[in-house]
Amino acid sequence: MPRQVDQTERRQAMSEAVWRVVAEQGMDGLTLRAVATAAGCTTGMLTYYFRDKKALLAHARSLMHQRMADRVDVLASRGAAQERLRSVCEQALPLDDERRLEIVVWAHFQLAARSDPELLEQHAAAHASWIRRLTGLVRDALPFPEPSDLYERVHGLVACLDGLALNAVTDPGAYPPELQRHVLTTHLSLILATPKGTTTP
Amino acid sequence: MPRQVDQTERRQAMSEAVWRVVAEQGMDGLTLRAVATAAGCTTGMLTYYFRDKKALLAHARSLMHQRMADRVDVLASRGAAQERLRSVCEQALPLDDERRLEIVVWAHFQLAARSDPELLEQHAAAHASWIRRLTGLVRDALPFPEPSDLYERVHGLVACLDGLALNAVTDPGAYPPELQRHVLTTHLSLILATPKGTTTP
DNA sequence: CGCGTAACATAACAACTGTTACGCAAAGTC
């Protein structure tokens, strides 16, 4: 056998190059040559490790989902209930460069899923899993009996995280990490401090 | 003078074709030929009314922003304070096909603005204006003195609307209009029914 | 009734795209 290389490592490096290109140029700037340049290799190497562009994109998406899930898994198992909830929520915010990159790419993938039924299915599954996880964390963190509108509260929290993340990566100057944390703190307070909707419709 | 046409109307029709293409195919599917097909004309006609692709995109974006602003203007001036707030918020949610289209296109433009300083500036201005408008509406709707965390509450509301809209257009089946309205109701209740943050950090 | 110009359509152009084929180097086996 000739020289051996770590194929898994190569594929990861190329997927990370995909992330960088998507984050900087968007989906319409995602060309094989741009990825090759970002990865410091040639298009021939890309086609050697991936059948076609679609396979490269699928791997890049899958790897990102896996990394995010792993990080959340760790955070969701340590600390008190309210601390676990908060730390997991912060993982969905672009508080540093790494998460900023992830969120931009994630948003692009999410929008791209709209025109690809296969991607949409994967996204829907991941989203449902995310909702379930946050529901459990919110339930554990509640200092009072489970309210009847828990379902809506969690969906509101998820939406707030996604929207805040999207706005923050679009205009980072207007959404410094402190502001993001304050908004999250306020929202968590409202959710966890109001026992039942004294609704004013 | 030869036959006269309403150039403004033509430009609007072409911009609306841009919206449809972006909503269905994304930014990387936005080609002049695709727009021409969607508009029922030829690429020659597109280049006759717009210098280049960038000008076409700029017009499409500008027209969309103007239409959204006009609709909000009307809603923000009729009814009681809480009703105005709610109706304006609902304009940011994909509750029907028209707004679904707008929100998808808006999201694509927002992400695209990340790699174009000029677009980013326009987006930032529009976003700041949106925040200001909602701040006023929330202030009017509050049944108690202005809380110290009003700024964070409004940003949380805006984020919640954006995130909810994004998730809803991505997977409409999982976010029927009723669910969107319930989430909005719950969130508005939390904001308007809790006088001060009895914060549980 | 010409006829000039606004309002288009058609087509050619170079640049760029994903994909495929081909070539070569090097590391291990015999």
Add this chain to the structure above:
DNA sequence: GACTTTGCGTAACAGTTGTTATGTTACGCG
């Protein structure tokens, strides 16, 4: 040391892209 196979670079290919140039139509004025 010949030989095979993995690992990769180079280049050619057909298709698509935005842009430009060149026709062609038809309306309204004189």
